[in-house]
Amino acid sequence: MPSQLxxxxxxxxxxxxxAVVGNPAPAVKKGDAGYADWVIVALHCLREYLDxxxxxxxxxxxxxxxxxGKLGLTVDELPDFTTVxxxxxxxxxxxxxxxxxxxxxxxxxxxxxxxDSTSLAQRKSSHNYAKxxxxxxxxxxxxxxxxxDSGAILDVHCAMTLPHDTxxxxxxxxxxxxxxxxxxxxxxxxxxxxxxxxxxxxxxxVIKHREFYSxxxxxxARIDDDxxxxxxxxxxxxxxxxxxxxxxxxxxxxxxQFREVVLKAAVRNLELSVRL
Numbered sequence: 001m002p003s004q005l006x007x008x009x010x011x012x013x014x015x016x017x018x019a020v021v022g023n024p025a026p027a028v029k030k031g032d033a034g035y036a037d038w039v040i041v042a043l044h045c046l047r048e049y050l051d052x053x054x055x056x057x058x059x060x061x062x063x064x065x066x067x068x069g070k071l072g073l074t075v076d077e078l079p080d081f082t083t084v085x086x087x088x089x090x091x092x093x094x095x096x097x098x099x100x101x102x103x104x105x106x107x108x109x110x111x112x113x114x115x116d117s118t119s120l121a122q123r124k125s126s127h128n129y130a131k132x133x134x135x136x137x138x139x140x141x142x143x144x145x146x147x148x149d150s151g152a153i154l155d156v157h158c159a160m161t162l163p164h165d166t167x168x169x170x171x172x173x174x175x176x177x178x179x180x181x182x183x184x185x186x187x188x189x190x191x192x193x194x195x196x197x198x199x200x201x202x203x204x205x206v207i208k209h210r211e212f213y214s215x216x217x218x219x220x221a222r223i224d225d226d227x228x229x230x231x232x233x234x235x236x237x238x239x240x241x242x243x244x245x246x247x248x249x250x251x252x253x254x255x256x257q258f259r260e261v262v263l264k265a266a267v268r269n270l271e272l273s274v275r276l
Contacts, residue, residue: 007274008049009042009070011106015270016041019098027072035079039071040087041095047084048245048267054081089256096259100156100266106273110149111181112227115172115189116234117143117165120242120261140257143168144265145176146237148230151272153237153265154179158258166191177201184231241268 002010016038017024025036046067047057058081061068065075119139143157143165157172165188173180173194183198184206191207198205206228209216245264 004274005049005067006070008270009046009067011270011274012042012045012049013038013070015099015102015266016045018102019095028077035083035087037087037091037095039073039079040084040091041099042071043079043084044088044263045099045267045270048264049271051245054085057081058084088259089253091259093255093259093262096262096266100153100262100269103266103269103273104147104152104154107147107150107152107269109147109152109154109179112148112184112230113145113154113176113180113182114148114184114231114234115143115145115169116186116231116238117141117168117188118235118238119162140254140261142261143172144234144237145172146234148184148233151233151237152269156262156265158261160254160257165189166194169194170197173198173203177203182206182227184228186231237268241265244268 019041020037024038027039028035043057046061047054050057050060052060058078061078062075068075068078119141141159141162144153145155146153155172155176157168159168165185169185169189169191173183180198180201180203182204185208187208187210189207190210195205195207206223208223208228209219211217211220241264245267
């Protein structure tokens with residue numbers, strides 16, 4: 001039976017080729033063409049999965065010809081670690097989002113989805129170093145849309161500022177209306193317009209009210225606690241990502257931060273799928 005790493009590699013090769021528009025290019029071409037985009041995407045997935053920095057990842061892969069062969073390469077054809085690092089900046093965000101969307105297709109969705117936000121600290125270096133490299137941001141606010149049955153991450157929203165949760169929610173949910181049935185969220189997403197929009201789409205909102213009036217408390221009393229408390233699954237996923245991949249992120253640019261968060265979410269989905 002193939003190892004978990006081999007199954008993971010097979011899936012990331014397939015998904016990486018689907019994430020890059022057009023027919024899959026050969027893994028490597030001589031001259032200016034270089035390595036295909038899907039190879040770079042797959043290598044970054046392996047880097048997150050194995051939890052190695054770039055240089056160590058390529059050292060490890062040199063001792064794993066079977067895994068390298070699944071990428072359509074030989075050990076001698078592996079790119080330099082600097083190539084893997086720099087090429088990531090050239091790949092558009094849509095590729096990483098497509099990778100995340102397709103990675104969720106390996107999980108059977110249930111009838112309850114949850115949305116929640118958190119802030120991930122980015123900086124662990126000194127302020128003097130951050131100033132030298134023009135690292136001016138300290139955290140990324142991320143919002144996850146999660147399927148409560150499978151634990152798959154369906155969508156991710158990232159922001160450098162701190163927009164209110166209600167301003168993010170409809171943007172995220174609009175992209176996923178076709179796969180929503182019941183949406184649960186805490187009081188941070190309390191917005192009557194959001195509830196009305198979801199109901200108009202045939203989706204049941206389970207979102208607690210902030211209790212300014214007795215009517216708000218009455219609305220909360222009618223909420224099914226068993227369904228509402230399933231939103232804690234999102235918090236558990238935030239915690240597991242911190243433990244599994246480590247926070248803060250490595251990227252120094254805001255767009256690099258966003259791509260890294262989406263990549264980690266996709267790798268987590270794939271890692272769960274190969275364990276089944």
